[in-house]
Amino acid sequence: MALKMRYLELNRKVRDARMLAIQGIAEAGSGHPGASFSAAEIMGVLYFHKMKHRPSDPLWEERDYFINSKAHSAPGFYAVLSIAGYIDSKEIKTLRKLGSRLQGHPVRYSERQKNHSFPGIEYSGGSEGIGLSVSIGIALAKKRDGEKNRIYTLIGDGESNEGQIWEAAMAASKFRLDNLVAILDRNMIQQDGFTEEIMPLDPVRDKWAAFNWNVVEVNGHKIEQIIDALSRIEKVEDKPSIIIANTTKGKGIKHMANNPQWHGKAPPKKHVPILLEELQSEILIAPSIIAGEPENYEEKVRRAERAGADLIHLDIMDGKFVPTTSFFADTIKHLRKISSIPFDAHLMIEKPVNHVEDYIDAGCDIVTVHVEACNEMEFVEINKMLLKAGISPGIAINPGTPFPSWLIEHLDNIDVMIIMSVNPGFAGQKFIPESLDKMAGTVKILKSNNYKGFIEADGGIDATTLQQVFDAGARIMVAGNAVYGSPDINSNIIQLKHKANVAIETKLLELATINDMRSDWIKSRKNMLIPLARELGIEEDLHAIK
Ligand code: DX5
Numbered sequence: 172m173a174l175k176m177r178y179l180e181l182n183r184k185v186r187d188a189r190m191l192a193i194q195g196i197a198e199a200g201s202g203h204p205g206a207s208f209s210a211a212e213i214m215g216v217l218y219f220h221k222m223k224h225r226p227s228d229p230l231w232e233e234r235d236y237f238i239n240s241k242a243h244s245a246p247g248f249y250a251v252l253s254i255a256g257y258i259d260s261k262e263i264k265t266l267r268k269l270g271s272r273l274q275g276h277p278v279r280y281s282e283r284q285k286n287h288s289f290p291g292i293e294y295s296g297g298s299e300g301i302g303l304s305v306s307i308g309i310a311l312a313k314k315r316d317g318e319k320n321r322i323y324t325l326i327g328d329g330e331s332n333e334g335q336i337w338e339a340a341m342a343a344s345k346f347r348l349d350n351l352v353a354i355l356d357r358n359m360i361q362q363d364g365f366t367e368e369i370m371p372l373d374p375v376r377d378k379w380a381a382f383n384w385n386v387v388e389v390n391g392h393k394i395e396q397i398i399d400a401l402s403r404i405e406k407v408e409d410k411p412s413i414i415i416a417n418t419t420k421g422k423g424i425k426h427m428a429n430n431p432q433w434h435g436k437a438p439p440k441k442h443v444p445i446l447l448e449e450l451q452s453e454i455l456i457a458p459s460i461i462a463g464e465p466e467n468y469e470e471k472v473r474r475a476e477r478a479g480a481d482l483i484h485l486d487i488m489d490g491k492f493v494p495t496t497s498f499f500a501d502t503i504k505h506l507r508k509i510s511s512i513p514f515d516a517h518l519m520i521e522k523p524v525n526h527v528e529d530y531i532d533a534g535c536d537i538v539t540v541h542v543e544a545c546n547e548m549e550f551v552e553i554n555k556m557l558l559k560a561g562i563s564p565g566i567a568i569n570p571g572t573p574f575p576s577w578l579i580e581h582l583d584n585i586d587v588m589i590i591m592s593v594n595p596g597f598a599g600q601k602f603i604p605e606s607l608d609k610m611a612g613t614v615k616i617l618k619s620n621n622y623k624g625f626i627e628a629d630g631g632i633d634a635t636t637l638q639q640v641f642d643a644g645a646r647i648m649v650a651g652n653a654v655y656g657s658p659d660i661n662s663n664i665i666q667l668k669h670k671a672n673v674a675i676e677t678k679l680l681e682l683a684t685i686n687d688m689r690s691d692w693i694k695s696r697k698n699m700l701i702p703l704a705r706e707l708g709i710e711e712d713l714h715a716i717k
């Protein structure tokens with residue numbers, strides 16, 4: 172089922188929310204990065220994609236409600252609201268300041284509280300365990316008035332120690348509140364330790380099911396899974412629903428991830444430029460299923476997803492635009508049934524304007540056409556169709572094709588640009604080294620024109636070339652032969668992810684060195700750098716720190 176989520180734009184907005192939140196917390200010198208980051212995709216999906224709401228009319232009668240009961244995630248919450256258009260993102264720098272509207276824990280907006288809050292905040296949080304009860308009041312009232320508003324409530328797993336949560340759980344199922352969706356940010360950590368040590372919550376699924384709730388479990392950082400769960404829940408009647416979102420506290424910054432120390436602590440302000448670089452450096456791995464043994468696409472998709480691939484790259488070849496023929500929309504339609512992993516369709520076909528509808532119907536999440544296969548007018552038409560269908564539009568450029576200046580005008584509507592590093596038509600070709608300069612040159616043009624989308628590298632990407640294209644600006648890595656060229660797909664993907672990690676850490680280290688804080692940075696990140704010491708050449712640095 173196509174999720175119509177404009178995947179890459181949504182992904183970028185969630186990343187931007189993390190970047191804003193960490194700037195606010197560092198500026199304030201206090202705040203909660205852990206929760207702001209573990210709930211980033213949850214809050215992002217709700218405000219950027221799912222909920223009916225109007226930043227220009229925050230009290231719109233038909234709006235859906237978001238009750239943030241896990242109130243210490245405030246910096247992340249404010250960041251999402253600012254990207255959604257409720258406040259100027261500059262205001263994040265006033266977080267926790269006296270007289271700021273962005274208090275440490277959100278304050279429900281009212282005329283009386285206008286100096287400590289802003290329109291759009293529905294609930295005053297702080298002491299936890301209460302938000303679900305407030306949500307029940309709203310849900311019950313709306314249901315009794317025959318209104319269609321939906322109520323989404325974010326709760327925490329530490330917060331679930333509160334008895335009131337379970338009173339509310341009973342009441343919600345008693346009143347059959349199928350307009351109420353709770354989302355549990357299951358990051359397994361609370362204030363000063365791990366939930367299962369402090370107050371075991373598992374088997375959490377069984378608990379909620381026993382309270383007669385509809386229970387769904389997802390990876391809380393996979394936006395496609397959250398969106399899929401939210402749309403399935405809408406069909407559930409006479410029962411409230413809960414999404415158990417398995418998340419990582421501090422996700423996004425490696426030394427904060429899964430680390431209770433970063434529950435309520437701010438990073439030093441001088442680290443912010445490096446932290447922002449880290450957040451913009453996330454690498455997505457997209458295995459190309461035409462590589463390796465012929466066909467057997469279902470198995471290839473399943474194994475790649477299991478091994479942690481972020482996207483599936485689908486090379487559509489018509490035997491005309493390129494000499495070979497691969498598969499078409501009907502095959503994709505079939506594959507769409509077996510997985511919600513985002514599909515990255517690369518159309519190497521003539522006249523894509525005549526065929527793009529098929530790939531929209533087939534359930535692709537990203538559709539990229541070649542600049543050599545369409546003129547500006549056709550591209551604009553294709554782009555319109557994709558955006559209308561909630562699909563991320565992309566454009567691909569072959570090694571021999573100069574960057575077409577007419578693209579500049581359309582950059583806001585392009586979510587990904589594939590800079591080919593082989594001539595299209597086959598997997599398993601040798602990487603063309605000259606494409607690195609081409610990529611770096613293109614990135615320069617794009618940056619100077621405020622391009623916000625992604626750069627995708629496609630062709631000959633493997634453990635030896637990944638760092639080079641990363642340094643040239645690519646953040647989505649297509650890998651055909653490197654993943655399916657040998658039987659152990661799982662370790663092939665793990666090795667690529669490892670190389671991606673080394674590439675990112677090398678870049679952050681360079682930045683720390685340039686900013687004269689190399690040892691301080693290594694010290695703050697010591698635990699996760701030790702395993703990479705030899706590859707990063709920092710054995711001596713680590714030794715000196717001891
Ligand atoms: C080539 C395709 C690529 C190719 C990648 O025309 O667009 O996606 O399948 O395979 P490798 O990584 O093996 O070059």
Ligand code: ZN
Nearest residue numbers: 486517629649
């Ligand atoms: Zn491709």
